[in-house]
């Protein structure tokens with residue numbers, strides 16, 4: 001694959017919180033249309049890496065490149081703040097907690113960011129938002145407020161909202177772990193359709209191994225702030241190279 005196909009590139013990424021070194025040298029390339037599932041024990045640094053991709057957390061060292069915008073870790077200058085703003089336009093993120101705006105309707109939640117960014121006329125933005133709500137199976141909920149929706153529906157709104165800015169990559173941080181088991185499937189189904197129908201580039205932190213096996217192109221096992229091993233799901237799940245990976249898989253499968 002050519003360099004142009006690289007949507008996200010992490011190079012020697014480190015992140016410390018005070019003296020706690022959480023991410024200890026992560027290199028990763030994600031290509032256009034690729035779905036990478038990141039998994040590993042609690043505390044292994046998965047969320048932190050994801051949060052470094054869009055600079056919610058500032059990397060302590062190393063670099064992050066998204067859609068050709070490359071930024072070094074370390075302190076923020078005024079110029080870097082502007083570059084971070086530019087980089088974030090290319091990244092959509094979905095969190096464990098849906099974080100919808102409770103006082104806005106579903107439609108307003110989805111149109112809010114593109115309106116602020118001036119992405120087209122009001123009518124165009126609303127039309128696109130309605131298409132996205134249709135895509136996540138919620139076209140009949142546009143005028144509702146989030147509190148009237150189930151957790152699974154709220155998470156699907158959060159996905160539509162992140163897609164509304166037409167990002168180059170979607171980051172998912174344990175998107176189903178706050179949901180009751182019976183609602184998990186509907187969110188995973190939407191994520192699967194993004195991968196298969198939209199060919200969306202995605203980095204997904206999840207322990208949903210069924211989803212990983214079915215949808216991921218690659219899985220990366222995190223251990224103590226590093227990628228211990230990575231590979232195609234079938235290979236990693238059935239014959240992991242490291243005892244740590246095997247022990248983890250035995251625990252979750």
Ligand SMILES: Nc1ncnc2c1ncn2[C@@H]1O[C@H](COP(=O)(O)OP(=O)(O)OP(=O)(O)O)[C@@H](O)[C@H]1O
Pocket residue numbers: 017020022040041042043044045046047048049
């Ligand atoms: N803002 C922060 N300040 C201090 N420590 C933090 C901060 N964010 C994360 N940590 C610590 O960094 C370590 C890694 O956290 P992280 O959330 O990245 O792990 P994780 O692999 O995603 O785990 P989990 O599955 O539990 O979310 C943990 O020890 C956590 O307490």
